[in-house]
Amino acid sequence: MSRPIHARIDLAALQHNLHMARRATSARVMAVVKANGYGHGLLQAADALRDADGFALLDVRDALQLREAGFRQPILLLEGFFSRDELPLLAEYELTSVIHNQSQLDWLEAYPRRNGLSVWLKLNSGMNRLGFASAEFPAVLEKVKAHRAVRDVTLMTHFAQADEAAGVEPQHEVFRQVAGAQRLPCSLANSAALLRYPATHGDWVRPGIMLYGSSPFADVAAETLGLRPVMTLSSAIISIRQLKAGDAVGYGATFRADRPMRIGTVACGYADGYPRHAPTGTPILVEGQRTRLLGRVSMDMLAVDLSDVPAAKIGSRVVLWGEGMAVDEVARAAGTLSYELLCALAPRVPLSF
Template sequence: MARPTRARVDLAAIRHNYAHAKAQAPGARALAVVKADAYGHGAVAVARALAPVADAFAVACTEEALELREAGITKPIVLLEGVFEPSELAHLDSARLTPVAHNREQLDWLCRARPTRPFQVWLKMDTGMHRLGMEPADFAAAHARLADCSHVSEIVLMTHLACADEPEHPATRAQLACFTAHAGGLPGPRSIANSAAVLGCPAAHGDWLRPGIMLYGATPFGEAHPSAAALRPTMQLQSQLISVRALDPGEAIGYGGRYVCQAPTRVGVVAAGYADGYPRHAKDGTPAAVNGKPSRVIGRVSMDMLTVDLTDQPDARPGDPVQLWGDAVPANDVAAASDTIAYQLFTGLSRRVPVSYRDDS
């Protein structure tokens, strides 16, 4: 495996970020959200690292949950989208999975189930995001129906916030008020807070937190936030320079000649591109680090390569290390310069990029 592009994941940093989530609400438990292969970090490795400390895990679907069970993860696992068809009910029983119920059809399936042991259900209300969830006016009746099922051991009441990453957005207050109005008198633990609400909205903390992106060291906020400052980066995407050349003013770089040198420019070619998961739409000026020093992308990202400005690094040579995101180059900054979000950077990492793990705890 001579190609130098690779990702390195810091498992101790992920545990630190989970502990930071718990510290925001010391009385609450927390689901470690490891859906989408733990946001591209490797669900099995991440879950094994968190298993000694995590209260439970959350994934999107049964397939993701079964992968964790087969890897030896025994903690509770919540299916955030519930089951998609009745045949999955057998897995709830055999693999001890916890479904979310967000529509009447799922309620029908769950109430008709005949498991060998009772199971917990997370009942979701749509308080304004208008994606998944029971209508607020139907929520109490749905809760009562589940409560009448002898095989339902506990009902967790949940909703999801649409604008918690904008701390002053009025939609969050409206959603919390809706949830309280329609679930306030019902028994059961509450779960509202995603990463942004864990860090920025104590009123949403409830009984179960749901930290996701914050586990992986990226802030959910568009601007600096004091509670997010303690997060540690968990993934470094690294490569190397494979070519260095000097260009004169007026010379263009890469496909379409998007970047034209305005002065004598040293240009480094990096062995990484959009086929590795680096964003094709990264703009000129997107940050990178060469030899640990600041650099920037210049020219259009291609499938296997991108180009960086080495004018301020006269000694840079082929073989020198390049960090594309990580502790020296925040993923949020790369995402912002590429009109995307850190979630997409992490989950878009290509399978041709080898991933290694460190755990310095």
């Protein structure tokens, strides 16, 4: 028999979360499926999200997979093309590319084809990651619009604090001042802006994390937003032992029992994608009952407190995150984000759909 750890992907939940995104906007929905569909499987996630108006990802090879699987919607390369050699592929497979720097403009200028490319031109409105500065953006836009190879242009930016109290207004105002007068399609809203700032929706919204059942907000639960968990990572108890007061658990002896305790060992560790830095107290479900992680996470195992879970036995089901145990709560306890947990799921963990 194989190790008991596996991740179940609820494709119906993906479809539901896409529906929730659609309910929140009248804009077209560009479903973000980068990072192997946030760890959920690119082709499986895209198939569940087939009703989306388009898909966004990073790698041209992933885009070709979608095309070859029969997806005909617009496919957006969020970081654009990485060399001039990719431009013919973009034209052949009708892929849409973000343009965000001068090198891409230079490569585009050397491309001889006419009227073959759809591009999204990115404005750096304050995140200072990708995009053209406000001062240069108008001239770049005119150059791109006039280019012989460009068929159509969409304007875009990305918000740095849509999920925080600071909100989007400073960046939104930059976008309005620099690009607002243009009669061109635009795209600004990620999951957080889609849910909280309707004025930013424009023509295309780009939901990502909300599609996978996680809240983009630290202070609002996914369930409150009507979202359903898509990935449930589960395993089983493979060992049980009794501790006496003073006994240590795991590498570094970072946890010591302060009383007699019953603990279990779970077949899951950081090589499976569970965060090594998750501290004692991180919530876990055993036999459907909340309990806690104990000590340091190992490569292949972790320890769990069974003192108040009398039904637990060898083989008992353990939910690390997902149904009944929100990935956001686990991530918060571990000092990270649900994005990291979902995307870090290791290839050795079997997926079931």
